[in-house]
Amino acid sequence: MNFRELVPKQAWIDLINRGQRRNYRRDAVLLRQGESAASVIALVEGTVKVLQTAESGDTLTLTLRGPGEALGEMGVILDLPRSATIRAVSGCVGYVLQAHAFRGYLDRHQLSRAVYQLAVERMQQVERMRADLARLAPAARLAHVLAHLAGEVGRPTDAGLLVELGMSREELAVMAGMGRSSAAPLLGRLQEAGILSLGRGQVMVKNLHRLEEMALGAANADDDLL
Template identity: 70%
Template sequence: MNFRQLVPAEAWQDLINRGQRRTYRRGSILLSQGESPSSVIALAEGTVKVVQVTEAGDSLTLTLRGAGEALGEMGAILDRPRSATVQAVSACVGYILASHAFRGYLERYQLATAVYRLAVDRMQHIERLRTDLASLPPSARMARVVVHLTREVGRPQGDGLLVELGMPREELAAMAAMSRSSAAPVLSQLQAAGILSLGRSQILVRDTARLELAARAANPRDDHTL
């Protein structure tokens, strides 16, 4: 579920109507980690990635977000610096609303509690995903990450679901707690099995059921779904 699916249709349209329209090229930074939460962006078109820099200085892509999201909503609600950077991985259209106006919008539609709960649930899901990866075999790690991204931003294309990655393979590998060299054969195996097709910056998931089975493998001996 994303923000647009959570709120009534008229509430989403009101958010769009109140915001200032802005277009973003691929690679543009929409929000920066550590900056003041002065505004919220309603993402109407495109896909973005959420990137966090750790205390050690490492940059890690946490997830992708697509159209229908409110970006920067937690900073606006809590009035705290942004916890991550948001970057466009495709051409995007967003509507910018000042944080104080966004808080008033939530009060008007009585959405504050639901929006806060959605944001917390999603953060907890990402933390669980990162924790689970440590105990999974390589193929299940990558399958689990692709399942997550498909649920977040997958859109129908032909007989499958297309995920616009907009990131190099080593970045996708890092999301699965793998090196690029260890991730490459796993992706090739998934492709050879007809579960997905690989593009330069896209993944087309052709068999969601088998991908989810691969993601649930508890150990290498269980990883027989490919």
């Protein structure tokens, strides 16, 4: 569930109407980790990736987000610095609302509690995924990440769910907790099996059901394939 799906239709329209439209080029930074949470962006077009940099300096892609998201809402609600960086994977369109205006918007529509709960659920989702990846075999970890991204931003097409990754295969491998040398052959086998097809900066998921089975590490989930 994203922000647009959470709130009434008129509340989403009101958010858009109150915001200032901005266009973002591919690779543009929409929000930066550590900066003051001065605004919220309602994303209406495009895909972004959520990045977090550790004290060690290592940067990890946490997830992808698509249209219908309110970006940066948690920092505004809690009046805390940005906890992650948001970078455009594709050309994006968003509507920017200043922090005080967004808080007023939440009060007016009585959405503060619901939006807070959504933000907490999102953080818990990230933690659950980290815990799941820690217990899964490499093939299941990769399938888990791909299935998650397809669920978040997969765009239905005649061929399947198109996922604009906006990351290298090395980044994808790191997201799954494995090295590129391990991930590359697994991706190739998934493609050979017709479960997905690989493109530059994108993945077409052709069989989400089989991918999800593999993500669960089920005994019948084509383990011998990988």
